[in-house]
Amino acid sequence: MNSRKDPLAKIRHLLTGPPVDLRKIARELGINIWESKSLPENIAGKLTTDPQKAGTSGFAIIVRREDRLARKNFTIAHEIAHFLVHSHLLADGEIADRAEPGRKELYRSNLSTSMEGRANIIAADILMPWSLFAPLINEGKSNLEALFQVSRAMVDIRLASPVVRRLKRGVQISPELEAHFKTIVEKWNKDTRHTSSLTKMITHPTYTRIIEIGPKVLPLLFRELNERPNHWLVALNAITREDPAPAGSTFGEAMQAWLAWGRDRGYLK
């Protein structure tokens, strides 16, 4: 079973603040940031391989000098997101991001809509990581704008997230799913309790069944991990496509990182 790559793996340790220090992230990634007066008004920013401007990674981000701070921050975060997940598509050239008509916080480029959508989501996770945002969801919107140095629209998008709904109202788990989960976990525990083979654990039919259930199983999975620590990290990675555990962490440390991740997103009280 292949793991899914966490787009934020390289920078997760830098997601501190608020506000998150975007220029420090860019520096660590070897990306130069340039502010330009010459970008057309409809271009918010670019990720470019221009050798005159590129940093050690071979990439540079160009933002419009005239834009206000919150807008520049979103542009930089969005281009960092492109760098993290799409730079392989850009061996020689650039991604120029135009603001969508009427929605200045969402950008379009020559990449597909789904790629732009992914970059927008990752940008929000860079600017307002849940580890920082979750404890502050009851703050006023103006405070959040100022703390994270983002636009009101970005704050509104974050606050409309299902994560915030979970954090405020708790998770709803159907009794049928809970009973089904209990049955398959018991079977998995019984069949794998004395194996040292992770492959045997994660390829067991019950384990793959849990992954197939998808995101709605996450509250149960986090509760199980919290109450009966076991090898659910591969399933969590497969379902969420994230890996909040630091590289080189022990299993115990990785488990704690995942539990914190789950709490920040309202999956676990």
Place this chain on the structure above:
Amino acid sequence: MRDPELEEDCPGLSNSPYQITSERDSRYNCIAFAVGDLTNFWYDAGVNGYYWPPKTPSADTLEGWVTVFFDHGYRETDDATLEAEYEKVAIYTSKGIPEHVARQKASGTWTSKMGIGHDIEHATLASLEGATIGKVAKIMKRKCKDGRRVLE
């Protein structure tokens, strides 16, 4: 104290002496235990939280496990009996896939971490053999340093 679940999975323990020596713990596995690491679960999982030595063949191969012990100074042998000047490990496989490793103590008994369960001491290698753990496929030994065992 006996462990009915363990005896269910390793029926040979029902009529062979064994002793539970730790609480259940999912944070390390038998191969970690056999090299003296109680903080890592050794496997090449592809997600963070697991450890597998760099440039070592896959944890799903006997070659991988043999390489781990080779790198810890062990060499292959056919002899599982107690030799005072050697430390020994026994790798179990099922259908060619490594399932378990036990380490010999100075007394001649064996000690094992049973998956995510207990550490145990068991009198014989054969007492673990069966459908769950497989059979002993490889014995390896290393010479004690200055007459002293690295692990006990």
